Amino acid sequence: MERELISKKELLDATGISYGQLYRWKRKGLIPEEWFIRKSVFTGQETFFPKELILARIDKVLNLKDDLSLDELASKLVNGPVDAELGKDGMIERNIVSLISAQRYMNRDEAGTMYPFDRMLKLFTVDMLLRAGEMGLEEGDVLLAALEEHYPKFNGEPCDLVFIRKMGMASFVLVTASSALYFDEEVKMVRRLSMQETAEQLKSKLQ
Incomplete structure (x- = not known):
């Protein structure tokens, strides 16, 4: 059973975020490096993401970003639950x-x-x-x-x-x-x- 993927273009269209936001959140650790999956397509190389995970993560970031800094968000979303x-x-x-x-x-x-x-x-x-x-x-x-x-x-x-x-x-x-x-x-x-x-x-x- 293969996981469902979403392309970068589809992701940006579906969520309304910009290319710059996506990669800024990646640098801050809000979106794990491992979720950026490079695959060969007929036009060359394209970036895909695990669909369910990335959509849920972006939804949380958009809902919380007005109340917390990106660093605080990273701590809450990425590190906190492990404890x-x-x-x-x-x-x-x-x-x-x-x-x-x-x-x-x-x-x-x-x-x-x-x-x-x-x-x-x-x-x-x-x-x-x-x-x-x-x-x-x-x-x-x-x-x-x-x-x-x-x-x-x-x-x-x-x-x-x-x-x-x-x-x-x-x-x-x-x-x-x-x-x-x-x-x-x-x-x-x-x-x-x-x-x-x-x-x-x-x-x-x-x-």
Whole structure:
């Protein structure tokens, strides 16, 4: 399943912002460098963005820019949510995890457990794939274990989660974001998911 992209021209037309505003917000860190995706088109090279994330981010910036400086906005939108902690009920209320996911993957935790951002991100990722109907609960157990073991090894560097199936068997791989992957013809790639973009989606639910 490929993420939906929007071209730079389409973005400027849809939001009414200028080229200068877009790149000023990029310099201030309001729009991550990784969201500027260069792709080859028939006219040469063009810049695209992850559509859902960039539109949500620009909407927030436009709504808050009259009350906060760009530096204050960057701190609020980019850094602040990483320090957040929520309990199970709070995560369900904010639609970070479904009730089914909470019962499956959080039932062994002590009552009153508070979950830091990194743990919420792993649970959110598993729940996202479950809601999409792309994997089952038992496969979610495998994915959660893989994220727990391997995601910290990237030390905050951009990485992608690759979900594949071969002959009905699911496997999960974490790779650096720029890695090219090649599989034999019996392998089906179910989803390649940017963990950085997933983290941004989680931040939007915590703001």
